[in-house]
Every structure is written in C-alpha cells, then in structure tokens.
Amino acid sequence: MSMDGPNTSSEEGFILVGFSDWPHLELVFFVFISIFYSLTIFGNTLIIILSRLDRRLHTPMYFFLAHLSFLDLCYTTSTVPQLLVNLSGLDRTISFGRCVAQLFIVLSLGGVECVLLVAMAVDRYAAVCRPLHYTTVMHPFLCRALVAFSWVGGLVNALIQTGLMMARPLCGHQLNHFFCEMPVLLKLACEDTGGTEANLFVARVIILVCPAVLILGSYAYIARAVVSIKSSAGRRKAFGTCASHLIVVSLFYGSAISTYLQPVHRYSESQGKFVALFYTVITPMLNPLIYTLRNKDVKGALWKVLGRGMDSR
Template sequence: MGDSNATMVTEFILVGMSNYPRAQMVMFVVFLIFYMATLFGNTLLIVLIILTPVLHTPMYFFLCNLSFLDMFYTTCSIPQLLVNCFFRRPTISYTRCLTEMYVGLFLGITECFLLAVMAYDRFAAICNPLRYNVIMSWKVCFQLAAMSWAGAFVLTLIPSQFQPTQFCGHNIINHFTCEIQALLKLACSDTRKMEMVLMINSVIDLAVPFSFILVTYGRIGQAVLRMHSAKGRGKAFSTCGSHLVVVSIFYGSAISMYLRPQGKTFSDHDKFVSLFYGVVTPMLNPLIYSLRNKDVKGAFWRLLGKKMSE
C-alpha cells in the first residue's frame, strides 16, 4: 500500500451500542420490539393487499413494494444490532460490514424513489381522476416499480467503485451499524472522490425526489381546495396525509444526514438520527397507512372475521 502506516483491516468494532453499557439491555428490548413490530406490521399489510381484491390498485401495489422493502431494510441491520447488545466490543468482518453497508444503501435509495412514485400516483388519482386508469395502468405501475429498484441498484454500484481501501489500522466505527458515512471517517486513503460521488448521489436520490414530492403535493393541494365535496376533500387529505407523514420522517432524517457538510468525526447525534430512517420509519409505515385508511382497516376486520368463523 502507498501509505506506510496503512494496515490491512479484516474486521471492524462497532461501538455505537457499547458506548452505553448500562443501557444495552434496554436497547436490546426496544430494538427487538421495533423489529418484531416491523416484521408483523409489514407482513400483515402485504397479506391484506394480496388477499383483498378491493386493494388491488396502484396505490396498494406500491405500498406492498414499500412494505416488502422495509422488512428487508430492517433485517439488513437490526439482527446484527441485537447481537451486539451482548458484547462489550462487538466486531463484524470487513466483508460482512461492506455487504451490510451497500445492501442498506440500495434499499434506502429504493425507498426514496418509491415514495416519489407513490406521490405521483396520488397526483394522478386526484388531479386527473378521469384518466387515472390510463395514466397508472398496470404496465406503467410495474415499469415505475422496476425503474425504482433498478435505478437504486445503479446508484449503489457507483460509490462502490470509489470506496476507501486503506484504514491505517483504525477499525472502530462509532455507530450501531456499518453506515457509509461512519466508515469513511476511518479511511486514511484519499476519500474526496468518494465524498463527491456520495454528495451527487444524495442530490439525485434525496433532493430530486423530495423536490418532486413537494411540487406534486403543491399541485394536489390546489386540486383538493377546488373540490366542492367535503367528503372528497376529506378522503384526499386522508390518503395524502399518511404519505406525507412517512415522507417527512424518512426524508427529514436522511437529508439531515447526507445533504450537509460532513465533519471529521461521526457524532452521537448522527447515530440516533440514522435510526429514524433505518429503524423507526419501517416500523411506522404500516401503522400510519393502516390507521388512517378505512380500506385497509376494513380488509383486516373482514379477514379476521373470516378466520374466526372457520
């Protein structure tokens, strides 16, 4: 290696949890509850959408994609996080750390795109109701979903070509998981290209979709205010309100992490902010969409009544 101080790193130590030894068991219980709630809530939502014909619409198709993604997003990191609660200095291999990092990045970018697509679906439904079935045909829905997943995959591959290879013997990551910004703090090789690529990526997968969502909801708001039916306005605000809550939590935390100048160290504040888009949002998604949605609640009670009558 070019740097005489560079040392081959074969594993990393994740000190995000071990910095709070007295709270490790409390964190274990909290994260376990979050993880089980995420798996249960998203699985239930997927089952309801698949089994209920009235939910076979573009909006629920994309919501099904989002629930499927959220289950894998949390599974990518939380099981490792739970295991780490039992160790004073938990370690993770170099290969596993990179795998966790890039899989998490891929799923996070996909969620950015899916949330933007869902906003477009609501725009088509509210602003062009007579042409909605043409605009959001099943062919278009599959294409938009495929583009979200494929685009995220490409945007994940690009940073991997510039990842640092020299860590100067530093292998302590101040984070709960292998997060890309935290890993960059350890590198002693030149990371300027990687940081530039990440900033460009962040603009493409955070700033652009978020701006699109804001413009889309501006148009939706204008259309809703022109509605004469109070019932129609209430239904529109209900479906859009759920999506806006999810967008606010997810994009708010992600933008505060990636679209700002990066310091030399990864602070405790950054660690806990990252939990919002990596742990909290996947758990809240099914709750937000189901509690504010009469169709989903109706499907749940019908399915429960059917099972109890058997």
C-alpha cells in the same frame, strides 16, 4: 482508534462500538428494539398479505404500499439482528466483506425507497388531479415499470457509492456505529476524501434531492387541486388519500437528508447513531401504523380476514 496503516480494516474487519458508550442503556435498548423489530415484522408482513388476499386492495396505491412494506422488512433486517447481537455483547465484530455487503444493501434499499416514494406521489397525483383518467394513467404496466425503475435506480446508486467508498484506503478497525454506514466509513479514510465526498454528494443529490423535489412538485399540484374542490367532504377525502404518504415522506427524507447531505467533518457519530436508530427501527415500524390507522380499506380488509379465520374454526 487504531491507525496501524492503510487497509488494515480489509485484513482484520471492524469492531462495531454500537451503544457500548452507554452500557447502562444497552439492556433497555435491547428490549425496546426487540419489541419494535417484532412489530415491524408483523405490521409490514400483514400489509403484504392483506394486499394480496383482499381484492379491494388490488389497486396501484396498495401495490406500491406492499412493495414499501417489503423494502422496510429488508431494510430493518439488514441491520437490526446484528444490532441485537451487538447489544447482547456476544459479538461486536464484522468482517470487511460483510461490512461492504451491508453498506451495499443499505444503500440499495434506501435508493429504491427514494424512487418508490416518487412513484407513490405520482399515484396520488393521478388520483386527486386526474380522477377520471386514473385507471388509464396508472396502468398495471406503468406501476410495474415504476417499481422496476426504483430497483434499478437503487442498485445503480449503491454500486456507485459503494465503489467510490471502497476505492479509498481505510485505516483502523473500529466503527463508532452499530452498522456500516457511509459517513462513519469515510471517517476511517487514510487519505483526504475531498474528491470522494464531492462525487458522493452529486450521487446523493440525484438519489435524494431530485426525488424530493419531484414529490414536492406533485404535491403542489395536488394542493392546488384540493383547494379548488368545493365540498368540504371532497377536500377531506382528497387530503386523506395523501396525508399518510406525506407523513412517510417527511420521516424518510428528513432523517436521510440530515445524515447524508452534511459534510463528513460535521457528522456527529453519537448523534448519527440515534438518527440511524430512528430510520432503521422506528420508521419501518411506524409506516404500517400510519397507513392502517388512517385507512378504512386496510382496516376493512383486516377485519374481513379475521372474520374468515373465526368462521373457519
């Protein structure tokens, strides 16, 4: 790694190493990531369209799901097109300005999803634990307020973390990653990052751990309510309404916590690239499948739309 002096990266930009460490795998990665990205675009766009076209999906659950799909579209698009260019060998560079912008966008969207998953947990809590008051509790105004709060929280989180990161002088211009991610940038810091890491840790606890605790707390109440349901059919229905969300929460928080809540000196750049590949490519592709394969309403809406298309011919 080049160590030409402080702030050399701001003058020259960065070289993204990507997966050039494994040149024999770059073509394989390019093909599979292209396929996964196409499926991500198709699946998430389909959920957004269906949630608007079918009146049965005009409920808080699908309102939040449509926003989650929009987030996944934005998140994967902020990194994957550049990764495909990197894998093709056409351009492995990124300017300092684009790198800062990418860092801010990724942190913003990740923070929004953290809070949005809490809003979805609140919705599931109301559906299972307060079914008679569900429509009153999950009022459209509250749903819109929760989404707005998610965006505000994500943007504030990104401003704080990006500001803390960019206040540190950076040495060198080579990033052993395929996009500008916080732990990799911290490794380029010319000075001791102990104070910055402590401040970043506090910010990450607020945006990652606190929402995770709220989600776990809501599901503790949900589990107690499900156990008290006498009929097995009722328990299966209650579990079915929450299983998809729990899977998405596990995928998202598992990868995010493993990346962002460990000290920088313990962060493995090689391992980090594959973990990042999971939450930037695989998870956004899986989310639509997780919800549609387990959800009769979404599958019914899909067949209804397809039926209209066939009838119009």
